[in-house]
Amino acid sequence: MHEMALMAGVFDIIRQYTTDLSDKNVTRVTLVVGEMTNAVPEALEAAFEVHAKGTPVEGAKLVIKDIPLVARCRSCGWEGKTEKHVFMCPGCSSFGMELISGRELYVESLEVE
């Protein structure tokens, strides 16, 4: 349910980047969302619609790029996709895995016309 608050952050960023473009419309917003964030794509899309209404972003396409959860073993160096947040190394069964990716949450780019 915090996707409304996250999307408020997205629209703050959009406003910062489009202040000098008042005659233009935003046609596409691209977000990068890691697997280990608690942001649900459907909820982000619903929040996007609500925030976009009546702004130059209304009607824009929301693109969400998913980033898989990848971890590296601190003991044996195994690195790869981690299924279902099980941080047990498939190589040596140790528990010490550090995250390589999966916590991303940012606005990558905007398309304006």
Next chain:
Amino acid sequence: MEIKVNTGILSANEQKAVENRKLFKENGVFAINLMGSPGAGKTTVLEKTIDYLSGKVRLAVIEGDIYTSKDARRIEKYGVPVEQINTGGACHLDAKMVSGALSKFDLTGLDLMVIENVGNLVCPVEFDLGEDQKIAVLSITEGDDKPMKYPLLFRESGAVILNKMDILDFTDVDLEGLRKDIHIINPDIKIFEVSARTGQGIDQWAEWLTDRVKDTVK
């Protein structure tokens, strides 16, 4: 025309969290962000913890709640400074709300700030408040599947308090399996088995917390 942005969605919150963290550090205050489901026993654990730390650690409390000040009124009875934040519908505290509450305390006379978040296993985890440590409260009556269903909270927390241990025999919880799941998600996390109702295990948790507070340089 494409505009490259590459700006974190939570960057405004993170900036505010950095300010809060600096404020805690400057005043030698250790800060924890207490999270868990509604009904997990966060406030009751906190009450017992305040009792135990009385006279040893100077603490204050920020209570997060959607609409009410019921929890702040409970904490007031213990004679510790408390500020209520009402989020007005939002499912989590953010760094800006905490910053506003912090301005109402005299931090110089404090060792520990406890921020009790809104009851929720999902949303609060994403919002850094400037705390030193996230602490999860999980009551065993919620079921032993919760860490695997909500892994981020357990991945990010320094300790998990397993509450309501006094009624373990009345549940179907597989305690060893639960402990294993928590350690698979986060091998470094400390697990405390407590009952806020009977007081069982509160001493071990509170002593661990006291050690963290002592490590914070005044």
